[in-house]
Amino acid sequence: MRLTKLQSGLWGAVVLALLGVAALRLLDQGAPVTDQAAFRPEFALADADGQTRTNAEFAGKHLLVFFGFTNCPDVCPTTLSEVAQVMDDLGEDASRVQPIFISVDPERDRRLGIAAFTQAFHPSILGLAGDDVATRAAADSFKIFYERESDPNAPDGYTMSHSPALYLVGPEGDWLRQFSYGTPASEILADLQSRL
Structure with a gap:
């Protein structure tokens, strides 16, 4: 038994x-x-001049898309620095890639000057800051998370929590992959060069 x-x-x-x-x-x-073309992300967001920019106008180019905010203390500047290095290292192929920074704190970032922020990293990075509805639609389309969090030590008493990855969209609009936070520029560059 x-x-x-x-x-x-x-x-x-x-x-x-x-x-x-x-x-x-x-x-x-x-x-x-991360390595499959699982969906086609979309956005329709205002640039610094108030002109609505959409993913459709970049057909034929690879997009490097990052969601963040101008008061970000570490993740955003680090990632945008890597993107800037990639754009420099692409040389003549840089014209085939469009880096895009999408603000998850659009009202404050428009006030602070999103174009000046992105241009400080690289002149090719396009900063977009739509209204709350358009921003949420873009984030949902890319399947990313963001939310406002109270922080008495941060400017204006709040910060933004957000997905820290860099997203690669192909020339036909397909999501190709994401690069996790901290991926070196050399790896991003090698991946892009293999696709161009």
């Missing part, structure tokens, strides 16, 4: 282990979404 209980327990553990392995494989299969 004892042996049967022990055997049942062992078989139960084996079944649980197999289910765990199967679940991990399923999760693992879902993880490389």
Whole structure:
């Protein structure tokens, strides 16, 4: 009788282990979404001059898209610096790539001067700051997260929490992949060069 209980327990553990392995494989299969053209992100947002810019006008170019805000203390400046290095290192191929910075804090960023902010990193980076509805639509289209958070130590008493990745969109509008925060410019450059 004892042996049967022990055997049942062992078989139960084996079944649980197999289910765990199967679940991990399923999760693992879902993880490389970063390398699949899973969807076509869209945006329609105002530039610094108030002109609405859409993803459609950049057809034929690769887009490097980053969501952030001008008061960001670390993630945004670091990523935009990497993008600037990529644009410099692309040389003549730089004309085939459009870097875009989309503000998740559009009202404040328009007031602070989004164009001056992006131009400080590289003249080719286009800063966009739409209204709240258009910003939310763009973020949802790219499947990114952002929200305002109270912070008494931050300018105006708040900061913005947001997804920190850099997104690559292909010349036909397909989302190609994302580069996680901290990806060196050399890796982004190598990926882009393999596609141009």
